[in-house]
Amino acid sequence: MTQIWIPLNDIPAEGKEITIDEQSIWLEPIAEFKLPYRVVDALSAVLHLLPQEDGCLVRGRITGSVAAPCDRCAEDAVITVKQKFAELLSMQEDLLEPGQDPAVRPAKDGQWLEIEISALLWEEFVISLPLKPLCNEECKGLCPQCGTDLNTGSCDCKDEELDPRLAVLQNLKINK
Ligand SMILES: [Zn+2]
Numbered sequence: 001m002t003q004i005w006i007p008l009n010d011i012p013a014e015g016k017e018i019t020i021d022e023q024s025i026w027l028e029p030i031a032e033f034k035l036p037y038r039v040v041d042a043l044s045a046v047l048h049l050l051p052q053e054d055g056c057l058v059r060g061r062i063t064g065s066v067a068a069p070c071d072r073c074a075e076d077a078v079i080t081v082k083q084k085f086a087e088l089l090s091m092q093e094d095l096l097e098p099g100q101d102p103a104v105r106p107a108k109d110g111q112w113l114e115i116e117i118s119a120l121l122w123e124e125f126v127i128s129l130p131l132k133p134l135c136n137e138e139c140k141g142l143c144p145q146c147g148t149d150l151n152t153g154s155c156d157c158k159d160e161e162l163d164p165r166l167a168v169l170q171n172l173k174i175n176k
């Protein structure tokens with residue numbers, strides 16, 4: 001997975017803003033985990049880095065847009081990404097979740113620290129996505145019986161969606 005280490009020796013004590021346009025931060029995990037997302041407008045992050053004694057406070061915003069299959073009709077649902085976050089990256093191992101790689105390490109000669117920001121950016125991107133993307137709030141979805149896309153066509157199936165439990169009762173009646 002892409003890692004982007006940023007040395008903190010260049011960052012003044014009052015902080016500094018940087019822009020990250022490296023698309024592999026998002027494209028690699030999407031491909032690796034075979035996620036159904038497609039980047040429409042390139043994702044970009046603006047980060048404000050504020051060095052701390054044992055790490056860095058990272059405040060940032062991710063913008064861009066991605067398409068995912070609509071939860072109702074499976075057509076493209078375009079999701080505008082606008083995710084704001086603030087995260088303290090620290091050397092303290094006990095702040096790490098199990099299995100999480102440290103995001104802060106001493107640079108090669110040990111004179112300063114460097115921070116890894118691609119894992120944070122990926123995580124914040126995932127958090128920003130809706131669980132059930134919709135192509136349109138009004139999306140009518142697919143007919144549960146014949147699969148016709150009800151946004152573009154109609155079918156002759158009965159309107160009422162039969163509750164499967166009721167269907168069992170109905171069959172019982174017919175069998176009597
Ligand atoms: Zn839809």
Ligand SMILES: [Zn+2]
Pocket residue numbers: 143144145146147148155156157
């Ligand atoms: Zn139908």
